[in-house]
Amino acid sequence: MSPYDWLLFLHVAGAFLLLGGTVLAGLFTFFAVRRERPSEVALLLGLIRIGVIAIMAGSLLTLVFGLWLVHEAGYGYGDGWIVAAIVLWVVGNAAGEAGGRRLDKTRTLAGELAAQGDAPSLELRARIRAPLPLVLSYGSGLVILTVLALMIWKPGA
Amino acid sequence: MLAAIRPDSWNFPLFLHVFGAIALFGGTASVAALGFAAQRRRDHAGVLARVGAWSWVFVVVPGWILMRAGAQWILSKEYPDSDKAPGWVDVGFIVSEPGAILLLVLGSLLWLSARRQGAGRAGAVMPWLAAIYVLALGAAMFAMSAKP
Numbered sequence: 001m002s003p004y005d006w007l008l009f010l011h012v013a014g015a016f017l018l019l020g021g022t023v024l025a026g027l028f029t030f031f032a033v034r035r036e037r038p039s040e041v042a043l044l045l046g047l048i049r050i051g052v053i054a055i056m057a058g059s060l061l062t063l064v065f066g067l068w069l070v071h072e073a074g075y076g077y078g079d080g081w082i083v084a085a086i087v088l089w090v091v092g093n094a095a096g097e098a099g100g101r102r103l104d105k106t107r108t109l110a111g112e113l114a115a116q117g118d119a120p121s122l123e124l125r126a127r128i129r130a131p132l133p134l135v136l137s138y139g140s141g142l143v144i145l146t147v148l149a150l151m152i153w154k155p156g157a
Numbered sequence: 158m159l160a161a162i163r164p165d166s167w168n169f170p171l172f173l174h175v176f177g178a179i180a181l182f183g184g185t186a187s188v189a190a191l192g193f194a195a196q197r198r199r200d201h202a203g204v205l206a207r208v209g210a211w212s213w214v215f216v217v218v219p220g221w222i223l224m225r226a227g228a229q230w231i232l233s234k235e236y237p238d239s240d241k242a243p244g245w246v247d248v249g250f251i252v253s254e255p256g257a258i259l260l261l262v263l264g265s266l267l268w269l270s271a272r273r274q275g276a277g278r279a280g281a282v283m284p285w286l287a288a289i290y291v292l293a294l295g296a297a298m299f300a301m302s303a304k305p
Contacts, residue, residue: 001303001305005302005304005305006303009299009302011302012298012301012302013295013298013299013302015179016179016182016295016298019179019183020182020183021183022183023179023182023183023184023186024186027183027184027187027208027212027216028208039200040201040204043194043198043201043205044208047190047194050190054186145176148172149172152168152171152172152175153172
């Protein structure tokens with residue numbers, strides 16, 4: 001196997017971790033929004049941490065080996081599709097981090113309510129269904145999916 | 158070296174194949190995580206089993222269909238004479254086709270586990286089966302990307 005093959009494998013492995021972790025986080029958020037008992041909401045939102053670890057590892061792998069591949073494959077760092085992919089990578093990660101931080105505060109509230117009798121709460125329902133964290137979290141997934149499309153179509157390459 | 162550029166007509170089937178594979182990978186990893194969590198949190202095993210079963214229905218199965226259909230579509234373009242396809246293509250078939258049987262077994266275990274509120278042997282076996290399939294998908298991903 002050539003260096004290019006190894007770099008491509010590590011870059012694609014990063015993409016699988018990044019997007020696979022996003023699928024996991026998106027799924028658990030989707031189901032947490034539909035639960036009423038605080039202990040169930042806290043448990044499902046807590047499981048998102050597994051996805052976050054995959055997303056962090058995948059983000060690092062895609063960026064490092066992606067930039068290395070640009071050099072190895074003979075593309076230019078100023079090519080439009082590469083600049084667009086890096087900008088979207090930053091936007092997607094920033095949106096996911098902002099949405100995740102808000103959902104983590106909701107998880108903390110759910111944990112507190114679970115310890116106080118685990119009764120359904122209007123405050124928790126309003127927090128878990130608030131549009132901003134959901135738009136940020138699901139939106140970051142769509143942005144990262146757009147990066148995948150750019151990697152496949154390579155417009156202008 | 159300058160990386161080889163694919164014909165434009167290959168891009169959409171490749172996107173479908175990769176998108177399906179990622180959904181399958183993330184969905185199966187979610188099922189494994191839910192199953193292992195259910196073993197540690199018996200008080201919530203029922204809800205975790207139901208979430209796992211719905212994840213199988215809405216993400217794992219559609220992911221497998223997209224991955225497999227995309228694979229067949231791009232194979233027909235890249236290697237119209239499938240007898241001449243290289244060995245790494247066979248790794249994909251080895252993981253995807255027996256993998257479909259494994260996914261059907263996984264779905265049955267999830268259904269049984271959800272019916273029994275996460276209790277019983279189905280709930281104990283299911284996350285290990287899902288974890289094995291995640292590893293197999295990792296091996297297929299290595300073959301598809303590095304093309305050894």
